[in-house]
Amino acid sequence: MNIGLNDYLFLSALLFALGFFGVLLRKNTLVIYMCLELMLVATTLALVAFSRYNGTMDGNVFVFFILTVAAAEVAVGLAIIVALFRRRLTVQVDELNALRN
Amino acid sequence: MTADLLFYIFSTFTLACALAMVVHRNAVNAALCFLLALVGVAGLFVLLEAYLLAVLLIFVYAGAVVALFLFIVMLLDVKGGRRSNFTKSTLVAGTGAAALLAVGLLSLHTHGRITATLPAGPGVGASLKGYAYQLFTTYLLPVQIVGFMLLIAMLGVIVLSKRHAGMEDVK
Numbered sequence: 001m002n003i004g005l006n007d008y009l010f011l012s013a014l015l016f017a018l019g020f021f022g023v024l025l026r027k028n029t030l031v032i033y034m035c036l037e038l039m040l041v042a043t044t045l046a047l048v049a050f051s052r053y054n055g056t057m058d059g060n061v062f063v064f065f066i067l068t069v070a071a072a073e074v075a076v077g078l079a080i081i082v083a084l085f086r087r088r089l090t091v092q093v094d095e096l097n098a099l100r101n
Numbered sequence: 102m103t104a105d106l107l108f109y110i111f112s113t114f115t116l117a118c119a120l121a122m123v124v125h126r127n128a129v130n131a132a133l134c135f136l137l138a139l140v141g142v143a144g145l146f147v148l149l150e151a152y153l154l155a156v157l158l159i160f161v162y163a164g165a166v167v168a169l170f171l172f173i174v175m176l177l178d179v180k181g182g183r184r185s186n187f188t189k190s191t192l193v194a195g196t197g198a199a200a201l202l203a204v205g206l207l208s209l210h211t212h213g214r215i216t217a218t219l220p221a222g223p224g225v226g227a228s229l230k231g232y233a234y235q236l237f238t239t240y241l242l243p244v245q246i247v248g249f250m251l252l253i254a255m256l257g258v259i260v261l262s263k264r265h266a267g268m269e270d271v272k
Binding site for chain 2: 007008011015021028034037045051064080083085
């Protein structure tokens with residue numbers, strides 16, 4: 001059986017689902033953030049596969065931008081987490097409930 | 102077919118590492134599993150002939166992002182956390198999402214109208230020239246905006262990590 005576009009999309013969806021369940025199930029903010037990054041990587045895989053099978057360049061260039069934005073996003077997000085930790089001394093989401101009620 | 106075999110090897114490796122990352126209690130081990138999953142995805146990029154993107158993924162993600170994650174995890178010295186207790190809403194959301202995903206994948210495999218044949222010749226993503234041409238013509242404005250956004254992100258991180266007067270740290 002030949003590997004086609006469907007297989008890459010299948011793999012991408014599975015990776016995205018794994019990241020999504022990580023976001024849902026984990027309580028550590030840092031691990032949740034890592035799972036978000038996994039979801040981003042899964043979408044880039046789908047974009048690259050589309051680009052390869054369509055013979056166009058646009059998906060690859062989009063992945064280029066996604067990598068840049070993800071790098072900036074990680075820097076800002078981790079700075080926020082560190083600032084949060086300095087104030088509250090925890091990164092567990094169920095203890096960060098200051099805005100509840 | 103070696104390409105098919107490589108696809109199976111890389112995809113199982115990536116999925117196993119991603120699963121290990123999600124279920125691992127220790128945050129450091131999760132970050133290392135994420136690193137391995139990224140290496141697997143970079144291998145898949147090479148199979149799709151996007152060589153530049155594979156190298157960039159290793160440099161930016163495995164080099165910078167995971168290193169930053171590891172640095173923060175070790176700096177904060179957080180424990181892995183307790184086993185998550187399922188609330189009812191989490192269970193409902195998880196079941197709904199799994200059902201949606203299953204329906205989507207099933208429809209992809211039964212009604213998938215996407216042509217699965219590779220276009221002839223080498224992939225367009227293989228040549229560096231293609232990227233340069235696209236980035237400096239069609240996508241010139243997004244390149245400028247992204248550069249500006251990186252500057253703003255840098256300034257934002259500096260402001261966020263400064264100690265402000267009146268916001269005392271917890272001792």
